[in-house]
Amino acid sequence: MKKILIGLLILLFIAGGAGAVYYFFFYQNPSESDEADEPMVEVSESAAFEEDLQPIPFTEYFVISPGVEVFAKPTFESQVVGKTELREVVKVYEERNRWSRVQSWVNETTGKSQWIYNEHLSLENPGDTVQERYRDIKQLIVRTDDFEQNEARFIELTDQVLQSQQCSQSDLEQLQGWIRSFNYPDEPIYYSYCGGLDVEDKLYINLDNGDIFR
Structure with a gap:
């Protein structure tokens, strides 16, 4: 009878040891596959791009002449691409040789944009006398x-x-x-x-x- 009890105790000891080994080596240290199942936080490329955008500086001017022509380049010999009306407000992004660029971008291939001769622009709102x-x-x-x-x-x-x-x-x-x-x-x-x-x-x-x- 004593031998049987001793045998049972040995079996219980072996089983308890195996459980301890599992706890310390497997339960406490999850496998790489378990870690891979965790959700990953993705960063939106568009959101990151928007953070890099900077506003283009400009100054607002009033058109002080009726029917002012808008040219593709800062010269009277270039193509006329539009007209403005008297007292219209325009945004000037660049000034060059008595010309003002009133379009925020320039065509990289042709170099064209929108230009108005400075004589027709003023920081002051023209009076309506x-x-x-x-x-x-x-x-x-x-x-x-x-x-x-x-x-x-x-x-x-x-x-x-x-x-x-x-x-x-x-x-x-x-x-x-x-x-x-x-x-x-x-x-x-x-x-x-x-x-x-x-x-x-x-x-x-x-x-x-x-x-x-x-």
Whole structure:
């Protein structure tokens, strides 16, 4: 009987030792495969890129002349790529030889961007006095038919058209003024295109009674 008890104790001792070995060598030290199952935190490439972006410095200027042309390069010989309106606010990113670049990027292949001659820009908002308004509108419609004989009246009605937003500066710049209408041969009626170049886009003004109609 004693031998049987001693044998059982030996078996229990061996089993306990095996458990201890497992605890210290396996349970306390998980395998590499277990570590691989842990989730990894990924860093977004776009987020990292956004952190590197820096705002491009610029200075805001007012356009002080109507219908200022925008050039592809800082020279009058380059391509005209657009126009600005009087009192429009533009962002200047670079100044070079009395020219200002008003586009934040430059085409690396052609070297083209958007440039305005400095004479037409100012840090100060141009005043809207009666004299300035008269001068600006006159320059806008300088090629109007019969302009010299009716200058003041044309400027008065053009001002009304602009104030009522029936026509914009860019609209009037297409023809640089008003054209005498042959549909009304006995009346001093003139037209320009406002909002497009179709027949229905014609806007008429009557110098005698001041009517504005389509």
